[in-house]
Amino acid sequence: MKKILVTGGCGFVGSALVSKLIAQGYRVIVVDTEWFGNFLTPHENLTCIKADIRNIEDIPFEGVETIIHLANIANDPSVELNPSLSWEVNVLATQQMASEARKHSVKQFIYASSGSVYGIKKEERVTEELDLVPISIYNKTKMVSERVLMSYQDDFKIHCVRPATVCGWSPRMRLDVSVNMFTWQALRNNEMTVFGGDQVRPNIHIQDMVNVYEHFLKNIEIESGCYNAGFENISIIDIANLIGKKLQGTKISVTESNDPRSYRQDSQKLLDTGFVKKYSVSDAIDDIIDSFEAGELQEGDNCFTVKWMRHLNLDQ
């Protein structure tokens, strides 16, 4: 049975990914600080280790074939809360993991980078060939980690995935990512507050995100490198309008934005490896509405990364 190490496996994406890997018969070891909780269903093939990836000796690499590395301080404002912590977790710990992976003959390292590494681009087709001009510290930590990891490509396969903003339902829910946030506002307040609205951003459904990681896991022969993973480049106002059509009567208030950035992503390189996209932003909205109606979606402060990291005093 193939043994997979998933760091950050208790997070928004990790929770969805780990349950799918377990369902497919993999042996999974999760290493996570569990800052936002642990919503994984116990299983005989699942071992959860509550540990910080900076403490490399706490991570069992023995017998691991593939590492899927998701544990990071995972968005711009949360990284800004404590830049030293963010560089340690996002970059230094990643380098330590790569070094241990080499020592333990790990075959493949899949890394969750970010589509935001490109910065602001005017080009309609933002492909992997364009220069990276990261703007925030978060973007910079992702770019540096990618480069560190690529320097190990003679030791193991390295697949750096650059996800768009992920949307949809997960047992560890994030309500600070655009589609999820607007859908939640509409459900709770019958009103969405849109900052600006014309900014175009790429999106990916959480199940497609999970499928992208699984695609690389199952196709280790894919060339080492960086791969965009974002399929719908949509303006913020169009997302709000789409939600408004599904939740009739929702008011949309537009206010001025202090973040006018627009960026797109082109994922043809990923599609050329045989990946097939199955879900849409519209599906993600439907899933969130369904989980709300089923009483599964509960708002807590831990659904908002910055708020919760402050609560945990991680800003100090």
Ligand SMILES: NC(=O)c1ccc[n+]([C@@H]2O[C@H](COP(=O)([O-])OP(=O)(O)OC[C@H]3O[C@@H](n4cnc5c(N)ncnc54)[C@H](O)[C@@H]3O)[C@@H](O)[C@H]2O)c1
């Ligand atoms: N969600 C998105 O829209 C999106 C977009 C692009 C890239 N990404 C990247 O995908 C990955 C997963 O994102 P997510 O949305 O699931 O984020 P998340 O914050 O929900 O999950 C991150 C998990 O990592 C854990 N963690 C953080 N620091 C740790 C440490 N030092 N040691 C061990 N565990 C630690 C947290 O407890 C959390 O469970 C991240 O690397 C993120 O940067 C996410």
